[in-house]
Amino acid sequence: MPRTRLIRRRVRRPLLALLAATALLLGAGLAPAGVAAAAPTPSAPNEGGSKQLRAALDAAARGHIEAKARLDNSKRRQVALTGQLKQVELRLVELNSQVGEVAAQSYRLGRLTPVSMLLASSDPNAFLKRAAELDVMAQRDSKRLHAFTEARAEAAKAKAAIDIEVREQQKQLAVLAKKKRDAEIALARVSSGSSSGFSGGSTSAKPAPRNPDGSWPSESCSVNDPTTSGCITPRTLHALQQAQAAGYKRYVSCFRSGGDGEHPKGRACDFSAASGGFEDVSATGGDKAYGDSLANYFKNNASRLGVMYVIWYRQIWMPNTGWRSYSGGGSPAADHTNHVHLSMY
The missing domain is CATH 3.30.1380 (Muramoyl-pentapeptide Carboxypeptidase; domain 2)
Structure with missing residues (x-):
């Protein structure tokens, strides 16, 4: 084989290989007409921060939310109890006047007893009438005194319950203050x-x-x-x-x-x-x-x-x-x- 032909073959082979590789790369990089390239799926961000920081923020925020819920619930109960107490106090004012009437009546009658009042009746009909009146008066006075006693007890109970709610609110406010300090301490590392x-x-x-x-x-x-x-x-x-x-x-x-x-x-x-x-x-x-x-x-x-x-x-x-x-x-x-x-x- 002539020397010049051998040299041409040796030069042509690397050149053809280079051209083929170039065509392959270009073909891989170009999509056919009418076919859109697929959009990459966005990956979740690496948010940094330490495990200790996230745990501290979680505890501080969670504690705040829980204490705030208890505080708000206590305030709602206090509002309801305060409304209940006002109603009881209004009833006490009315019952107090009725009890005053009972006391005034007892004062006016002095030493007279139901027996003496009955014996003072002029005839049997008057006796029976007086007996019925005394029974009605006794029942009425008993109901008034019982209602008054119950209302006073209910008012005292409502006041005690309100005091409990006030203490609960003070407790939760202290928790909120602590959780705020905890959050500030945790954030001091990054804020x-x-x-x-x-x-x-x-x-x-x-x-x-x-x-x-x-x-x-x-x-x-x-x-x-x-x-x-x-x-x-x-x-x-x-x-x-x-x-x-x-x-x-x-x-x-x-x-x-x-x-x-x-x-x-x-x-x-x-x-x-x-x-x-x-x-x-x-x-x-x-x-x-x-x-x-x-x-x-x-x-x-x-x-x-x-x-x-x-x-x-x-x-x-x-x-x-x-x-x-x-x-x-x-x-x-x-x-x-x-x-x-x-x-x-």
């Missing part, structure tokens, strides 16, 4: 102090079901999470549905297996600020306004929904501290500048 919060979110949510005494029922991760393949609590589902009904319909992720905090318990959701899902950048413009409004919506409806705390854009809201600054570690996910975090009771 430099109070902050201004956000605007928007003025829509009122439909209240979640409570127990007859005003407390929140105990719930487990028992209903399907519509945002993942996991589960959430009925109260968390209610909060999610209420937010969506209020117009907050961007990407959400609630249940997350493994780790600590409320996500594995079905008591937390992350609401993306961006319409396309969680982005590794801080929200700006319309996305920031969306997050502001959503965070304030949960804050405004906390008592209706059972919210423990909300974190958004380097701020955290708790019912016992209000808005405080928050530093989660510097990334958009850890500082919660790309999503609103909601933790439920």
Whole structure:
């Protein structure tokens, strides 16, 4: 074989291989006409924070909510008891005048006894009439005195019950003060102090079901999470549905297996600020306004929904501290500048 032909073959083979590889790469990178590329599934953000911090925030917020429910229930009982006492006192005023009539009558009769009054009757008919009158008077006076005694006892009982409620309220106020201190101590690790919060979110949510005494029922991760393949609590589902009904319909992720905090318990959701899902950048413009409004919506409806705390854009809201600054570690996910975090009771 001539030397020139051999050289051409040796040069041509690597060139053909290079061209084939280039065509393969271009073909893999281009989708056929009319076929849209699949959008990536947004992954849940790495929110940072320590297990100890989350546990401390949970305990402080949970303790506050429970003490507040007991305080409110005690106040309702006190109002009812106070109304009852007023009614009893009005009845006592009326009964007191009736008892006064009985006393005045006894004073006027002096030493006269029923027997002497009967013997003083002029004839048998008068005797019988006087006997009937005395019986009526005795029954009436007995009822008046009995009613008066019962009313006084009822008033004393109502006053004692009110005193108990006042002591209960003082006790719960002390618990609230302690839980506030606990929250402030926990937040001291990630917060430099109070902050201004956000605007928007003025829509009122439909209240979640409570127990007859005003407390929140105990719930487990028992209903399907519509945002993942996991589960959430009925109260968390209610909060999610209420937010969506209020117009907050961007990407959400609630249940997350493994780790600590409320996500594995079905008591937390992350609401993306961006319409396309969680982005590794801080929200700006319309996305920031969306997050502001959503965070304030949960804050405004906390008592209706059972919210423990909300974190958004380097701020955290708790019912016992209000808005405080928050530093989660510097990334958009850890500082919660790309999503609103909601933790439920």
